[in-house]
Amino acid sequence: MNDRIVFQDVSKFYGEILGVNRVNLSIPHGVTSLVGPNGSGKTTLMNLMTGLVRPTRGHVQILEYAPDEPEKLFGILGYSTQFDSFPKGLSGFQFVSSYLRLAGQDAKTADDLAWRAIERVNLAEAAQRSVASYSKGMRQRIRLAQALCRNPRVLVMDEPLNGLDPLARAEMIALFREVAADGRYVIISSHILHEVDAISDQVILMSNGYVVAEGQIHSVRNEIQEHPAQILMRCNRPREVAAKLMMSEQTIEVRIHSDEGGLLLKTRDPDRFYLMLNQIALSGIDIESVAPADDDVNSVYEYLIGNDEVVR
Amino acid sequence: MTRLWWNQIRSVIRLEMKKTFFARRGLWIYLLALLPLLLFTGHSIQSSRQQARRQRLVSQGEKKLMYRDLLAVRSDMTSEEVIALLGRPPSRFHWNEQTPSGNDSFVVVPHESYHYSDGSGDLYVELANGKVTSVEVRDGYNRGEDSVIFAGVFQFFYLRLAVFFGCLGIFMNLFRGEILDKSLHFYFLAPIRREVLMVGKFLAGLLATCVIFVASELLQIILFISSFTPNAQDLYLFHYHGIGNSVAYLGITALACLGYGAFFLAAGMLFRNPILPAAGILIWEALNPFLPALLQKFSVIYYLKALCPVDIPVPPGTPPVFALLVSNSDPVSPPVAILGVVLMAGLVLYVSTLQVRRMEINYTTE
């Protein structure tokens, strides 16, 4: 498939230590988030994608290129790594422009593209300073600038929001959305789950080197049968609603809020609940809001990975 | 495609030049190249001071002496005979020594030291009680001997130690240093073929080592020649292959940078601790004369020795083991030697290209 990033039965071992094992993925365009605890294999997956490490077994394909052809692959891919180290003696501008010169660009083009990328990450004022004097957030942004400078079709970023203040994070998220909106591939890894929730089209959850789940959040959540869906409802007569809901055999638990203004429902079949909602509304009960309480990355993470972490 | 590669190689070289030429951590390589310069500067200053002192002795002497006059002094002569032969000494020291003469008594013995010169050599005569006790003739300027000394310093010190360790420092840094600095991924994430990257880095290292060490060698040659008298300089340069020898020394230095550079670039990629192979190469090169003929050919110094313009004679009485180290018993012809170094470097670089494609970034294990 030339329009996807494909991992076919990919495993990577560092000696006896497992990096990733039997990963099968097909990543479409849009924003895809890699989520998982430390040591789950997110960075290994990204490094496999970009050829920095070679798979012990299996095959990786990035659109129409293989990772062992860097001269072709990095024409369409930009990677912002987690490594917080830079070639010595370079300013921020030189860091980006020398990367472009390595790509074979002439001096003028390299300078133009470098400035454009640096302005895009709002680092123009500090561009001429040495990278060694940058703060953590500035170093993160200059790495992003380097990844973006050639307008790549595939943008891979390892914890791109690390070290950024809230304003900068919001700017970067808007940038990722802008890039993805053009039909490009944006793959990010992050621990900030609510932001992953906000920007991702699909997620890949990893734990202990295995892919635990992948796809859109909603679809992933629906497939988790062992954790009943939780739905929050705000209404004026929660006890009446609770009584009606308890009559359904799919309902596991109903908890009334302490302010008597709503309830939390746990049900095995949320679709049936949504069907019942019409009847509840028609029976004269004022419903202020109905929203899933655990249809997000945080909850999915807790269900699929969180318990494993506790057990470990 | 070729034009793209050349642009990329130039970019790599430009990046490396900053790190190699102008970084503080590279200062010790300049020191390696500077020390022989200091040595020959000292030699040049010493030679000119000695020459000036000889001229002073000649001008202060009673007679104008020839070299054969200096050789005419014998141990059984008296001070009067010496003065009659050579004139009053221009430099003379006198002192007394107490010598035991038995029965707890001492005799005062007058001692003298005469110093003559014919302008190029020195004669030192020690006398006790008016009789000559020791005669020493020192040749001042001896172009042949100095050429051999220069050749010996070049072959045994400059090539095998200065250039060796300089290349070790520069070429090992190219990849292993990037891994230790955790900055190799910067290059691997660029759209550049890894072989092109490796060639670029190698050429950068070669350029740096050649500039530093060939320049140092050139300055050493200039300082060496400057210690001759003007006539001797003309003779050496235009009649005794001085220019040819100088070009040979510079070329050999460049070839040494090429040969050692290729080995250390490969060692930096293949080994986590390149000191092990470096020590191995040092010992291998040292033991080269004792190896079988086929194994001798896998050595940079084997070919470079054959290119050296001045043969180093084995001093009489040297044990056979050391004589083997000094002599070049089976030299190859210069074209074969040059080809040998180039082919060997090429072979090692080819192996390096195979390795660079397989390299992975894993800083945590370093």
Added chain:
Amino acid sequence: MAVYRRTYTSYSGPLTPAWSRWLVLFRYSRSSLFRSKLQTGLFVLCFFYPLVCLLTIYLAHNLSFLAKLGAVGGQILTIDNKFFYYFVNVQGVLAFVLTAFMGPGLISPDIANGALPLYFCRPFSRAEYVLGKASVLAILLSQIMWIPGLILFAVQASLAGSAWTWDHLWIAWSLILACWIWIAILSLLAMALSAWVKWRIVAGALLLAVLFFGAGFGQAVNVVMRTQLGHFLDVVYLMSTVWNGLFRVGDKRALSSLEAYLALSAFCAICLALLIRKVRAYEVVR
């Protein structure tokens, strides 16, 4: 009240004596040395020659017995000052090789990983830090130098009798002094280079370079300047001169023992100065 104040109490038990705290460094540094199979193998190899010497001493005494029976002619092996001089030479070379492998990793990683401020924010002085690191090499090299040397001397003394022992007791003192001087030089040099460069590998290369290059440059100075002063740059020659004097071998030397001692003292002072300059709780990054 902040949560931590409810449960945290400072340690109120007995403390280890302050003078022994440098041993913590010794224990942890030493444990990391033998993680490498190569280094462990090299360490074991260093005992090969002492075993050969032990066998030689045994044979020397039995060969002379056999000679009395007329089985073997004459006394072939002599155990004297030269025997121990050669022992110190061989073990000295092995000590250098061992130091080249194990020495660079003593201080370089601490500087590279920014651990020095962590050490010095404890009640831990720079001298204790250096002592702790130096003790690793000192004890390691002692195990392959003067300790087996003294064992050989004791075996020889027990086989040769009290007369030989009293006549040659000075060899034991010379052995200890000769070994300790070399151990001190190697330890200071390895630590100074390890402190000066952040990379363990480069420190190892510099260690090789200082000895080989120094010797080579010293020889070049002697040949070009027609002098003997170049020997002052050759640490190996200086040490060999000192050993020559201590073991009364009598080989003709270009420098006197006193000159060699002074040169080595200057060398040690330079290494100490480098250590003082670099082992600090802070680092200026330019």
